Amino acid sequence: xxxxxxxxxxxxxxxxxxxxxxxxxxxxxxxxxxxxxxxxxxxxxxxxxxxxxxxxxxxxxxxxxxxxxxxxxxxxxxxxxxxxxxxxxxxxxxxxxxxxxxxxxxxxxxxxxxxxxxxxxxxxxxxxxxxxxxxxxxxxxxxxxxxxxxxxxxxxxxxxxxxxxxxxxxxxxxxxxxxxxxxxxxxxxxxxxxxxxxxxxxxxxxxxxxxxxxxxxxxxxxxxxxxxxxxxxxxxxxxxxxxxxxxxxxxxxxxxxxxxxxxxxxxxxxxxxxxxxxxxxxxxxxxxxxxxxxxxxxxxxxxxxxxxxxxxxxxxxxxxxxxxxxxxxxxxxxxxxxxxxxxxxxxxxxxxxxxxxxxxxxxxxxxxxxxxxxxxxxxxxxxxx
Amino acid sequence: xxxxxxxxxxxxxxxxxxxxxxxxxxxxxxxxxxxxxxxxxxxxxxxxxxxxxxxxxxxxxxxxxxxxxxxxxxxxxxxxxxxxxxxxxxxxxxxxxxxxxxxxxxxxxxxxxxxxxxxxxxxxxxxxxxxxxxxxxxxxxxxxxxxxxxxxxxxxxxxxxxxxxxxxxxxxxxxxxxxxxxxxxxxxxxxxxxxxxxxxxxxxxxxxxxxxxxxxxxxxxxxxxxxxxxxxxxxxxxxxxxxxxxxxxxxxxxxxxxxxxxxxxxxxxxxxxxxxxxxxxxxxxxxxxxxxxxxxxxxxxxxxxxxxxxxxxxxxxxxxxxxxxxxxxxxxxxxxxxxxxxxxxxxxxxxxxxxxxxxxxxxxxxxxxxxxxxxxxxxxxxxxxxxxxxxxxxxxxxxxxxxxxxxxxxxxxxxxxxxxxxxxxxxxxxx
Numbered sequence: 001x002x003x004x005x006x007x008x009x010x011x012x013x014x015x016x017x018x019x020x021x022x023x024x025x026x027x028x029x030x031x032x033x034x035x036x037x038x039x040x041x042x043x044x045x046x047x048x049x050x051x052x053x054x055x056x057x058x059x060x061x062x063x064x065x066x067x068x069x070x071x072x073x074x075x076x077x078x079x080x081x082x083x084x085x086x087x088x089x090x091x092x093x094x095x096x097x098x099x100x101x102x103x104x105x106x107x108x109x110x111x112x113x114x115x116x117x118x119x120x121x122x123x124x125x126x127x128x129x130x131x132x133x134x135x136x137x138x139x140x141x142x143x144x145x146x147x148x149x150x151x152x153x154x155x156x157x158x159x160x161x162x163x164x165x166x167x168x169x170x171x172x173x174x175x176x177x178x179x180x181x182x183x184x185x186x187x188x189x190x191x192x193x194x195x196x197x198x199x200x201x202x203x204x205x206x207x208x209x210x211x212x213x214x215x216x217x218x219x220x221x222x223x224x225x226x227x228x229x230x231x232x233x234x235x236x237x238x239x240x241x242x243x244x245x246x247x248x249x250x251x252x253x254x255x256x257x258x259x260x261x262x263x264x265x266x267x268x269x270x271x272x273x274x275x276x277x278x279x280x281x282x283x284x285x286x287x288x289x290x291x292x293x294x295x296x297x298x299x300x301x302x303x304x305x306x307x308x309x310x311x312x313x314x315x316x317x318x319x320x321x322x323x324x325x326x327x328x329x330x331x332x333x334x335x336x337x338x339x340x341x342x343x344x345x346x347x348x349x350x351x352x353x354x355x356x357x358x359x360x361x362x363x364x365x366x367x368x369x370x371x372x373x374x375x376x377x378x379x380x381x382x383x384x385x
Numbered sequence: 386x387x388x389x390x391x392x393x394x395x396x397x398x399x400x401x402x403x404x405x406x407x408x409x410x411x412x413x414x415x416x417x418x419x420x421x422x423x424x425x426x427x428x429x430x431x432x433x434x435x436x437x438x439x440x441x442x443x444x445x446x447x448x449x450x451x452x453x454x455x456x457x458x459x460x461x462x463x464x465x466x467x468x469x470x471x472x473x474x475x476x477x478x479x480x481x482x483x484x485x486x487x488x489x490x491x492x493x494x495x496x497x498x499x500x501x502x503x504x505x506x507x508x509x510x511x512x513x514x515x516x517x518x519x520x521x522x523x524x525x526x527x528x529x530x531x532x533x534x535x536x537x538x539x540x541x542x543x544x545x546x547x548x549x550x551x552x553x554x555x556x557x558x559x560x561x562x563x564x565x566x567x568x569x570x571x572x573x574x575x576x577x578x579x580x581x582x583x584x585x586x587x588x589x590x591x592x593x594x595x596x597x598x599x600x601x602x603x604x605x606x607x608x609x610x611x612x613x614x615x616x617x618x619x620x621x622x623x624x625x626x627x628x629x630x631x632x633x634x635x636x637x638x639x640x641x642x643x644x645x646x647x648x649x650x651x652x653x654x655x656x657x658x659x660x661x662x663x664x665x666x667x668x669x670x671x672x673x674x675x676x677x678x679x680x681x682x683x684x685x686x687x688x689x690x691x692x693x694x695x696x697x698x699x700x701x702x703x704x705x706x707x708x709x710x711x712x713x714x715x716x717x718x719x720x721x722x723x724x725x726x727x728x729x730x731x732x733x734x735x736x737x738x739x740x741x742x743x744x745x746x747x748x749x750x751x752x753x754x755x756x757x758x759x760x761x762x763x764x765x766x767x768x769x770x771x772x773x774x775x776x777x778x779x780x781x782x783x784x785x786x787x788x789x790x791x792x793x794x795x796x797x798x799x800x801x802x803x804x805x806x807x808x809x810x811x812x813x814x815x816x
Binding site for chain 1: 592595596599600602603606607609610612613614616617620621623624627630631634637638641645781784785788789791792793795796799800802803806807809810813814816
């Protein structure tokens, strides 16, 4: 065992083909190791007592109280995937979440927070929080199988067969641990992102079409305006007193034409391209999601392959764990990326749409100036005829 | 073609009738103007069914004309309102009567009989309520124009039109004005053949042709412009819907998008009122489009009178020549009579004497006629030109007003646009 300082995560001994009595508890190292009733064996399997009184803390330094071991039968009940589990009143709740990456000199792995809430008398405290890695879960399963051969220990793959109901009760991240589910049941979180991106790019596509249509209508309006303005000028040529006012109106309409041209140009050159960029951006994010699904599928395939080879148990294949870690890293990165993407998107669209509003305001201001400037011209009384 | 208002060399300072001189003077300051003494409105329009001349059922619109004598402000009492209903065809009858009876006057036009120059959203249906409403306003305008005209407002038939419901049609027909009307063919013939019309009228005719052409063009293009502008505004309404849908999947951006979408809806809806107001401007232009026709009618009358004069003078000249030939026995110009007499024998001196006598009588008559025609022609030119000057002043004033109100409409539209987009921008800033 290592003599690492308190607070640092320790390399754990791998559980091997020893009898449970001989095997020390995976966490039975120094005083700074966490310990929890969740992993305590059944009453006839005793933990080294010494542990119970030691100072324990989470990797991040939070102290955790120890307690007497919980009955594994109750834990088993909890893990058993009976259909009528739904109807029972439960007195023990376990959640697994918050995967965290740990980087050490020898290896990189991920731990999960296991939170237990209970009202049972066997537990000293109503709430416990410990950190466990994949290996530990595997160890637990092996232990349970060995000690309770008549009970049905859920296969880590079993959740697939039982559907989503229990998984959702166990919390999101359990799915990462248990694996073995087809990608039709990808994590809700990523499914939600996928759906969001789908709808988002759909809406952007609609906005693109609307903007194009507006530009088209504006250009057709422009064509008519270009014919309209000069007619006033022609009329002005027929008149004497009205000549200047009519010329003024003609010139004014000409100015509005120029302003409109500028607006349409701006929309075409500044607005549409950014919009289209974001549509492509969404597509690329969706591809990342697909890649994530792939990575997860690879991991699950490996896991299944391992599960079938009974002789490899209870040894935890390291490449499976590595694969699982890869999934975790990918997911963590993806979530971080997504958050960044959302922030950028928000800022970019705020800017883009404010810009669009600005351009329209400028167009109307130019037209306003033009029309206001000819009012005095129109109101002018002729000096002499 | 420039209008010749700069050189009214033929008009004199003192005028016949009540027509104003060449100084600008709004007709409704004239003391004897009916418009001063009487309030006239066309206040309502009603759909009616009845039987026409061929006893077939027809639907038409009747308009309520209300009149009230204007009391002086000090008295403070309101005189009772008289009212009667008239349909469009009666207005037409009135106008035709005025055209024939006052050919030297530029008679105010009626609003269009059928909806013309419509952009797609406007109905071309005569029964359409918007069309009927605009026609109601146009008819009121017509009556006010006539009532403000120094000459026309004094007409008895016009007065009865406003005040006497029953028997008015018969009264008009009894004037026999239809008989006095010049045939179109005669007028056309005169236009082609007249040799020396007053140059000012020729120029005025060209001006009115071109005015008609340019205003028609303007109205046509304006209708297309309105159509396109409508399209631009309405498409923006789609932003409202898509922003709303988009906001549903957003957290922080949702509210800003949603409220911006609302402003886009407001923007799209605003075009309806804008274009409805613009129709009023189009109606003002249309009035002058139709006025151009009235101008041309006066020019045509002059050409007809001038042609008539020229024909009478020509006839007189040839009669004088004939007389001379008979008297002297020489034949200066070829005449069939002369030839036949040469071929078939000379007349007796008694016969010749008789002919000369007749011709001399005719010449006498002709000279008197020519003199009166000349006078008529000069009078016509004088009074017509006076009214034309009055009309030019009115036209310049009215069209300036129309252009100013058009500019004001555009300014209002721009300000609304700025407002909406500023609101939308604020919503976007809160995204």
